[in-house]
Amino acid sequence: MPDLLLELFNEEIPARMQARAADDLKKLVTDALVEAGLVYESAGAFVTPRRLTLSVTGIPATQPDVREERKGPRVGAPEKAVEGFLRGCGLTSIDDATIQTDPKKGDFYVAITEKKGAAADKVIAEIIPAIIGKFPWPKSMKWGRGNLRWVRPLHSVLCLLGEGEDAQVVKFEIGDVTSGNTTKCHRFMAPDEFTVTGFEDYEAKLAKAHVILDAQHRRDTIAHDAKQLAFAKGLELVEDKGLLAEVAGLVEWPVVMMGNFDEDFLEVPPEVLTIAMKSHQKCFSLHDPKTGKLANAFILVSNLVAKDGGKKIVAGNERVINARLSDARFFWQLDLKTRLEDQAKKLEKIIFHEKLGSQSERIDRLQSLAGKIAAIVDADPEQAKRAASLCKADLVTEMVGEFPDLQGLMGRYYASAQGEDGAIAQACEMHYKPQGPSDEVPTQAISIAVALADKLDTLIGFWAINEKPTGSKDPFALRRAALGVIRIILENNVRLDFADVLQSHLKLYQDQRAPGFGKEFEPATLQSFFTDRLKVHLRDRGINHDLIDAVLSNSDHDDLVMIVKRVNALNDFIKTEDGTNLLAGYKRAVNIVTIEEKKDGPGIEYSGEVDESFFEHDEEKNLSAELKTAKAAAATALKIEDFSAAMAAMAPLRGPVDAFFDAVIVNADDPIIRRNRLCMLNQIRKTLGQVADFSKIEG
């Protein structure tokens, strides 16, 4: 079966678009093939800065034939009906239709059209130009006099179909390009056009002429060579996957080299050096295990095997890196001349959000809230306020202006440099965290206070102006903020009174903005937003949402720490054999009570106490006694918030509940005894209900 080789050769594709483009090309072409009845064996897509390549193997030589039958009117139907039928199926005469007989309907006309499957190359010659013409590039352009849109000018299209040496060009035109069997290799090292016979030949010729087709292969080569080069100098590569992928998208033939920079720049924080080399120059940093610090060297990846061995390339890169680091040091030294409290004054002019005021108004709120939370987390409120007052000051520094990713971190450096307490300096960095489900959570009290204040201020503010996340839109990253609050609270056991915080912080907003600010704010919606986030958070940890619902429906929503403790205890209990069986018994009891209550009509319920004098069986007596014991034990445990003990108190009920159902007929003939037994079942619900609403649990 024939194979397809397609190469779209163009001017340099932006690195960030390459991987996606390869995936899209593969999906669009293979989907179109299958749609056309050409079911292939395998497909692989490849991308370099200058080419987008697809190899599809095992394509049938022709499409399957298609036979279509269309039922028409009965024989002898009015002429108009027959005419309409002929028109509809594209027949010229009724003689072209067949007559079929149906035992009920009699004879009727049937039009049978048979469509021969087209040769695969014909199909492909239609598919490919259509796909190129509407390829989903994030940004595309026109060039010259043409009307085709592509990521950058498209120079040639190689399209071959066939087996081995017999592969033929699939002919088509797109823009001013005609498909053919030629392409070019490396721009500088092998610029001449060459002919290709198939994928193997293509890949081999490229490799020989300095093009590694596979991006993963280029990444591996760069990573390997960089580590080797570092190792040879007694250094270690500072690995960076994002940078590696980007660099592999900037070269067709990676040549890894090492350069040095002026040692004096090491006085600048290492993160600054690394980001300056990475963001502007796409160079990797190196770590010196002997000093435990950055080395004054870097790894660059060029696209050329230079005649002079790379001397000029290294020298050129060293000059640019030195100039970049010189700028970075300039910013560092300049920033150190201004104290953070003076920088913070400039925040007045920076709008946080049109409806929520300036950054400095925000700082005022953060101070107040951080001070309040500090008292809860055993931190010094004055220190927390100080940290809050400085934590955003680095936003106006030269360094953060140049490298926004360094916000927070620079705050820490500048705070330490001006002699702030270590905890305050740390809070300048850590209050932004955690930024996602796997990011680090602050654990130091001052950091916790400021981090919670930062996130709660954001959430309350945006909730008050009704800027809530909807669907996939969450422009202010409020989901991330809520998850951050949840993680900080849970991992540090912070017992926060949400209702109180919401109230007092909204008041603060109103004092700042206007008395009517956030009039329509409903705290309940923000609380349920937290609950939803909590469910997502726990789900990621393998806990089903039904357990959370079971706990939420009978406890105070506010206290996340308590909720999660209960959920965990419940989760552990449900997994035990006793737990599973007790849950089954519980469900049986509740079902019976519900059914009977319904049967007996409105107004009847079996919520009363059980009367021991109506007991007929030991099993009843026994269950009643056990229920009382369990109830008392659970209550004691709950008082001291020992949820595992409360669950454990329920475990002994399993035997008596099972025994009760085995021995006792609930629906006794005597209505008083029936009532007493139903009340007993209800006691099971009530007793277990102390720890969670078991009816919410699935399974």
Add this chain to the structure above:
Amino acid sequence: MPTQSVPASLVPERSFQGLILALQHYWAAYGCALLQPYDMEVGAGTFHPATILRSLGPKPWNAAYVQPSRRPKDGRYGNNPNRLQHYYQFQVILKPSPKDFQELYLKSLYAIGIDPENHDIRFVEDDWESPTLGAWGLGWEVWCDGMEVSQFTYFQQVCGQDCAPVTGELTYGIERLAMYVQGVDNIYDLNFNGGEGEARVSYGDVFLQAEQEYSRYNFEYADTEALTRHFEDAEKECQSLLDAGGMAQPAYDQCIKASHIFNLLDARGVISVTERQSYILRVRNLSTQCGEAWIKTEAGGADA
């Protein structure tokens, strides 16, 4: 420029003006009309009507020129080794963009002494947008051994109009290139004329004092009230020329003027964030109308 015919002092490795001459020679030989700088203050070579206006409409147009570019905010009183408020750009405009545009560009680098066998030349994504000119295009910044030496853009829209055919624009930062080719770390140390000893003229000899003086002017002394008035005058003049009709180019001059005054006001730090946006929109409004007026003229291809 064939090396043997060039006096030693004009080899690009030795002189700034030699580099300019080499680029001019190369693009003139290709067939570009070799223009002179536009006689107005502009922030980039793109503002020259030979780029902005000529990239509109259907008529082919190939031109090259040096354009002094003024960026008041970038002044550093002559203290920074590579940041200036006045510098040169070498601009090449090819319409429609030729199929071998990248090749042509690379050969121009070879012409100024950058040897492709020993230098790592890369096209790195960098799209261009000018809000004041209502213009955008896709392309790259070109790196030579990690240093950005040129901007390479395929114009898609200019003055709010779609470009058909598409113009290819090349902008060489010639001081940077010269520093690279001459192996100099401080811009003011560039050899300007290629002379030695007494005969040597450095970039600093020509421009250092100007940088010091203009930095004072741009940041401290420019009369902001007068500038605000001048902005409004230019805006009014542009509008009335447009309203009168048949004066697309004089109107565009006023648009350029307004744009430069805006840059000066910005350097003086008197424009707030919200005002900034409104100034940009005001200039854009003018440039868009100039573009519309231009395509109604003969050079703009109205008769085509």
